[in-house]
Amino acid sequence: MSKNVFLFSGQGSQYPGMGVSFANSDVKLKAIFDEASEVLGFDLLDKCANASAEELSRTVISQPAIMAVSLCAAEALRERGIIAEAAAGHSLGEYAAMVYCGIVSREDGFKLIKARSEAMQRACEAAKGAMYAIIGKTPEEIEQACEAAEGYVVPVNYNSTVQTVIAGEEEAAAKAAEALTAAGARAVRLGVSSAFHSKLMQPAADEFLPAAKTFEFNKPKITMMSNISGGVLDSVEGMAERLAKHIVSPVRFTDELAALDSMGFDKFIECGPGKVLTGLVKKTLKGANAMNVQDMDGLEKACG
DSSP states (O other): OOOEEEEEOOTTOOOTTTTHHHHHHOHHHHHHHHHHHHHHTSOHHHHHHHOOHHHHTSHHHHHHHHHHHHHHHHHHHHHTTOOOSEEEESTTHHHHHHHHHTSSOHHHHHHHHHHHHHHHHHHHHHSOOEEEEEESSOHHHHHHHHHHSSSOEEEEEEEETTEEEEEESHHHHHHHHHHHHHTTOEEEEOSOSSOTTSGGGHHHHHHHHHHHTTSOOOOOSSEEBOTTTSSBOOOOTTHHHHHHHHHHSOBOHHHHHHHHHHTTOOEEEEESSSSHHHHHHHHHSTTOEEEEESSHHHHHHHHO
16 A cells, blocks of 8 residues: 655746636635735735736745645645645745644644745845756765855755755856856756855844744644755754754755655655656656646546
8 A cells, every 4th residue: 555745845836827726626725825815915816826927936925825735735635535644845845744744733834934935035135146956967076066166055955866956156156057067967047036045045044033933833743854854853842943944954855755765655746836846756766656736637637
């Protein structure tokens, strides 16, 4: 019998129109958007349905929007009798995973994301940076190229054995990407406005921490993975500090997938817009059963 793990999408996976088929199909799913809108102070479903790609990419909109769509996907699966025994999120996705695992309520999850996204938006506007996905080089080779580059650039997302994302100051990140391209890698600049998971986000972490300390965190009801450690979340003690650290720490997603594989999880369902994580699973765990649910069509395929 399959052991299911739900994977929750990260920032950058947003697209115009996402989540609309969920909201139109079920009042329970629309209620997720309504709850988010109440917390945020703007109509989140309207943003998903009608905002341009540029507006939707703003951190204060994309983060809660992706979370809402991710929670809709998980709830739609639950209504069809499909549940997970473990959850993992990529960066932002860790907040949807926390809600799914019962660490925080859905309302508190959106309140946390509101505080996080506003702090990160301000940090983005204050410190411009860049991120590049580097494909075709080992993490060690990429680390060496970052160390050799003049200025600040570091690996921040360990996504698969053949893909690592680097982030840092605009010029330093570009130089490292150029050097790796010259060495045979492929470098793809990401459509984000700053260097997430790097020290350029430290002001956001500092601003977010006092807000995070006002929340109560519960022990997870199922296995919850951690981006920071790359393994199972061992405790919710000091969770506010951990979430602040998460903003400036690398995402060790490859390690999380290896840990889940070693624990016998064999069915990976990505909940949320896009299918980036589904692709990373297939690249990292050969022969793994991975699929994505980002709309009602995806739900029908997953349940078929």
